[in-house]
Amino acid sequence: MQIVIVDSSRVVLRIIASLLEPRGHTAHVFTDSRAALAFLEATPAVRVLITSLEVRPLTGLELCWSARLLAEERRPLHVITMSSAHHVRNLAEALDSGADDFIEKPPGAEELYARLRAAERMTTIQEQLIRLAETDPLTGLYNRRAFFARAGAAERSVRDGRLSAILADIDHFKRINDGHGHDIGDLAIQAVAEIVAAEGIAGRLGGEEFAVVLPGLGLAEAAAHAERLRQQVRALRVGAGAVALSCSFGVSTWDDACTGSDAVAALIKRADVALYEAKAAGRDRVIVQAAAYPLAKAG
Structure with a gap:
């Protein structure tokens, strides 16, 4: 495990690290509690924080509280405090x-x-509970709630306004289920999910509909990415009967209208409008921001 240790004494830090490292643990030692917190924020792989109560500039109790807030951001973290004065009051606090x-x-x-x-x-x-709470069981993608949470976090990290979204929907999915059975329908969903998960933050919004948020990509790049996805889906064959698939795609990108707490929802809504137009225009195509132009002729 990766373990962060915080104490004002370098001697204590060396003692604890010398106990951990022979057991295969990786010890990250700090005398500065604020620096330790910054490292925790930047390193999600850390699983354990061991901190003395007598640290500065954040006290050990403040560091515990801040670390717990990090753990509430859907990451496993175990916090162990230590003190040379083992009083009931210290334990309770x-x-x-x-x-x-x-x-x-x-x-x-x-x-x-x-x-x-x-x-x-x-x-x-x-970790297992987080995975169960966030993951669509059929595809392994983020479920709807987790997708919007992760996409919202990505939106808050964007500095240059380059953030795009793609919505994808399997064409004539009911025909696949009715004609080939739900087992083949599940295989189709899983196969498309594997393709859309290759880049960005991907989720299954429900049924046969998927969403991808692409931090750092503008509209033209996102549209090109959607077209690559379309072609990859067209090449799929699922089941013993080699069932062919196609998907329709809607693409949107960040603009001044995408601000505030509903920024990602607005981005997805605009991609959804474009997806609806792709369906209405004949399916198996990419439509960008409801501007209604296909990047490739449907095959």
Whole structure:
């Protein structure tokens, strides 16, 4: 596991790191609690934070609270506080501030290993629960709620206004289900999902409809990407009967209208309008921002 350790004493840090590293753990040590928090924010792979209560400039309790807020952003994190003065008040305050466990400083080797084994069990369970809560079970893509959450986070990180969205819908999907059975329909959904998941933030919005948000791509690049996806879907054959597929695509991009808390929803809505036009124009085509031009003639 990757573990962050925070203490004002470099001696204590060396002791704990020397206990962890022979066991295969990676220890990231800090005497500055604010620097440790910045590292936690930038490194989602960290699974455990071990912090003394006597640290600065953020106190250990403040660091626990801030780390817990990070963990609420859908990431597994186990927080262990430590103090040289093991008082009930310290324990209660630490747990109230978001800590999961408490250990005396410096910790004994066997006690530390036991608590880390417990931390590994807990973060594994957390990771599984997050995956179940966010993932569409058929395709492995983000489900609708998780997709909009991830896309919203991407939107907030955009600095140059380059953010585009693609909506895709399998053409004549009911015919596939009715003519070949729901098992083939599921295979079709899975095959298209694998293609759309190749780039960007991809989700299954429901049924046979998919969405992709592409941070850093403008309209022309997103449209070209959608056309590549269209051609890849056209080349698919699923099931023993080699059922052919096609998809219709709608593409939109960031503009001044896409601002505020509903920015991603507005972006997706505009792509949805373009998708509707692609369906109305004959399917198996890409339409950009409801401006109604196909990038490729339907085959």
